[in-house]
Amino acid sequence: MTFTAPVILSPPQTADALPYDLLARQIEALLQDPGVDVPPRIVQALHGGGSLFVMPAADARVAITKLISFIPGNARRGLPTIQGDIVVFDVQTGRRLALLDGPTATARRTAAVSLLAAQKLAPRRDGPLLIVGAGVQGKAHMEAFHAGLGVQEVRVASRSAASAEALVNHARALGLQAQRVANPNAELARCPLVVSTTPAQQVVLTSRPRSDAFVAAVGAFTPRMVEWSAEVCQHLARTGTLVVDSRDADHEAGDLLQAGIDVSALPTLADVVGQTAAWHKATRPADGPVFFKSCGWGGWDLAAARCVANALAPRR
Numbered sequence: 088m089t090f091t092a093p094v095i096l097s098p099p100q101t102a103d104a105l106p107y108d109l110l111a112r113q114i115e116a117l118l119q120d121p122g123v124d125v126p127p128r129i130v131q132a133l134h135g136g137g138s139l140f141v142m143p144a145a146d147a148r149v150a151i152t153k154l155i156s157f158i159p160g161n162a163r164r165g166l167p168t169i170q171g172d173i174v175v176f177d178v179q180t181g182r183r184l185a186l187l188d189g190p191t192a193t194a195r196r197t198a199a200v201s202l203l204a205a206q207k208l209a210p211r212r213d214g215p216l217l218i219v220g221a222g223v224q225g226k227a228h229m230e231a232f233h234a235g236l237g238v239q240e241v242r243v244a245s246r247s248a249a250s251a252e253a254l255v256n257h258a259r260a261l262g263l264q265a266q267r268v269a270n271p272n273a274e275l276a277r278c279p280l281v282v283s284t285t286p287a288q289q290v291v292l293t294s295r296p297r298s299d300a301f302v303a304a305v306g307a308f309t310p311r312m313v314e315w316s317a318e319v320c321q322h323l324a325r326t327g328t329l330v331v332d333s334r335d336a337d338h339e340a341g342d343l344l345q346a347g348i349d350v351s352a353l354p355t356l357a358d359v360v361g362q363t364a365a366w367h368k369a370t371r372p373a374d375g376p377v378f379f380k381s382c383g384w385g386g387w388d389l390a391a392a393r394c395v396a397n398a399l400a401p402r403r
Contacts, residue, residue, distance in 0.1 A: 093174075093175075093182075093183035093184055093185050093186055094184065094185045094186070094395075094399060095185070095186045096185060096186065096187050096188060096395070097188065098188040098190070098191045100188075101187045101188040101191040101192055101195075102191050102195060104187075104394060104395050104398055105191075105192065105195045105196070105199075105391055105394055105395075106234070107195065107198060107199050107202055107230065107231040107234045107235050108234060108235050109394060110195060110196060110199035110390060110391060110394055111199045111200075111202045111203040111206070111231075111235060113390040113391075113393050113394050114196070114199055114200055114203050114386075114387060114390045115203055115360055116390075117146075117386055117389060117390045117393065118356065118357040118360045118361065118386075119360060119361060120146060122146050122147045123144070123145075123146045123386060123389065124144065124145050124146070125143075125144040125333075125384060125385045125386045125389065126143060126144075126385075127335065128140055128141060128142040128335065128383075128384075128385055129141040129142075130309070133156070133158075135158070135160065136158075136159060136160065137156060137157055137158040137159065137160070138156070138157045138309070139154075139155075139156050139157075140153065140154070140155050140156075140157065140171075141153070141154055142154075142155075142384075142385035142388060143385060144385035144386055144388060144389040145178060145389070146178075146389060146393075147178065148177075148178055148179075148393075148396065149175055149176065149177065149178060149184070149389070149392050149393060149396045150175075150176045150178050151173055151174060151175050151176065151385070151388055151389055151392045152173070152174050152176075153171070153172075153173045153174075153189060153192075153193075153385060153388045154171050154172060154173075154174075154189070155169055155170060155171030155172075155189045155190070155193065156169070156170050156171055157169055158170075159286055159288065162222075162286065167190055167223070168222075168223075168286075169189065169190045169193055169223070170189065170190060171189035171190070172186055172187065172188065172189045173186070173187040173188075173189055173192050173388055173391070173392065174186055175187065175392040175395060175396060184395075184396060184399060185392070185395050185396070185399065187391065187392070187395060190223065192388060192391045193383075193388075194223045194224055194226075194227040195227055195231075195391070196387040196388060196390060196391045197224060197227065197228075197305060197381060197383065197387065198224070198227035198228045198230065198231035198232075199231055199235075199387075199390075200332055200356065200381055200387055201228055201231065201232075201282065201303035201305065201379065201381060202231040202232060202234075202235040202236065203356065203360075204301075204303060204330065204332075204356055204359070204379040204381075205232065205235075205236060205280070205301050205303065205379075206235065206236070207356075207359050207360065208301060208328070208330065208359065208377045208379065209236075209279075209280065209301035209377065210279070210299040210300070210301060210374070210376075210377065211279040211280070211299050211301070212236045212237070212238075212280070213237075213238075213279070214232075214236075214238045214239065214240045214241070214278070214279065214280050215238075215240040215241060215242055215277065215278045215279075215280070216229065216232050216238045216240065216241045216242070216278065216280040216281075216282065217241075217242050217244070217268075217271065217274050217275065217277075217278035217280065217281045217282070218241060218242070218243050218244070218254070218282050218284065219244045219245075219271045219281070219282070219283045219284065219285055219291060219292065219314075220244075220245060220283060220284035220285035220286070220306060221243050221244075221245035221247065221250040221251045221253065221254040222245075222250060222284060222286075224284035224305055224306070225243070225245070225254055225282070225284045226254055226257060228282040228284060228303065228305070229241055229243075229254065229257070229258055229263075229282075230261070232280065232282070233258075233261060233263060236280075238263070238280065239262075239263055239264060240263065240264040240265070241255075241258050241263050241264070241265045242265070242266055242267075242268045242274055242277075242278060243255050243258075243265065243266070243267050243268065244267070244268050244269070244270070244271035244274065245267075248267070251267040252267060255267050271291065271292060272292060272293055272294035273294070275292070275294045275295065275296050275297065275300070276294070276297060278297070278300070279297055279299050279300050279301065280300070280301055281296055281300055281301070281302040281303070282302075282303045282305065283302070283303070283304050283305060283306055283314045283315065284305045284306050285306040285314050286306065287306035287307035287308075287312035287313055287314045287341065288312070289313065290313055290314065290315065290316045291314050291315075292314055292315045292316065292319065293316045293318070293319065294319070295319055295322055295323075295376075296319075296323070296376045296378075297376065298326075298327075298374055298375055298376060299374065299376070300376040300377070301376070301377045301379070302323075302376065302377065302378045302379065303379050303381060304342055304378060304379065304380050304381065305381045307340070307341035307342050307382075308339055308341070308381070308382040308383050309339055309341055310338065310339060310340075310341050310344050310345075311341060312341040312342075313341045313342050313345055314342055315342045315346075317345055317346035317347070318346075320342055320343055320345075320346035320348060320378075321346050321347070321348070323376055323378045324346075324348050326375045326376070327375040327376035327377060327378055328369070328375060328376070328377045328378070329343070329348070329353050329378050329380065330353060330354050330355065330356060330358075330359060330369075330377065330378070330379050330380070331343075331350060331353050331354075331355055331356075331379075331380045331381075331382070332355065332356050332379070332380065332381045332382060332383070332384060332387075333355055333356070333357070333382070333384035333386065334351075334355060335382055335383070335384050336350055336353075336355075336380055336381075336382040337350045337351045338350075339382040339383075340380045340382055342380065343380055350380075353369070353380075354366045354369045356379075
């Protein structure tokens with residue numbers, strides 16, 4: 088009997104295996120693959136306000152299960168809010184191929200999804216980029232938009248001065264012009280690219296984006312979470328283009344649901360990529376902001392697993 092142990096990737100190794108451009112291309116390919124199967128994820132509420140997420144997905148070659156915890160209060164404890172792993176299996180043999188660091192893969196695949204949406208939908212790509220929320224997702228999105236869109240200027244808003252300064256310094260180390268800003272709502276008038284990655288425990292953004300803005304709203308991924316005010320979301324529904332990452336957003340897009348918007352009627356990123364009838368039927372003004380609501384989907388983790396499986400192929 089031959090036994091091959093799975094490859095266990097550390098956080099830096101997981102990041103190295105998932106470059107943003109490659110991951111965005113793999114996500115686009117996955118959205119056009121009819122063999123992909125992603126059942127609804129299980130969200131188990133935990134005592135204390137946290138959640139446990141179980142997210143399986145499979146295609147003809149690999150299958151994955153993502154198991155992560157989300158504990159909002161961990162920020163106060165100096166601990167990561169997301170912890171866990173992604174297990175990658177070979178479909179034909181059932182053998183475990185790899186174990187990916189869950190928080191790293193989550194950050195990078197989420198940013199790559201936003202990058203793909205911006206590549207397809209952003210009226211302007213030159214920036215400046217406004218990042219609201221300077222945590223793990225803020226950092227990943229800054230890196231992804233720099234790598235995939237060529238963004239050279241970034242403005243960072245955060246409740247935590249230390250987090251904002253750390254992200255500004257990281258951006259400068261990558262060669263970007265970067266500065267901390269105190270009022271994200273005032274900056275919306277100056278920035279055609281906006282990413283909101285706050286803890287989403289309360290409304291933070293109450294001003295309207297520019298008419299040529301692309302917004303990736305990432306922080307709120309349950310019905311109870313919210314970053315953007317109902318008035319702004321309703322304005323965007325009237326004057327702009329709303330797109331969700333997947334049909335899971337129908338019952339998870341807190342910002343839009345709390346604004347009374349029929350999320351099930353909105354096109355998904357798959358509709359945009361595939362130029363489906365749902366996308367062509369969507370009301371899309373010739374000009375107006377684009378609001379991309381990202382809630383998360385097991386398919387994005389499957390795309391990350393594909394990247395890793397492709398890299399491991401010569402070893403098997």
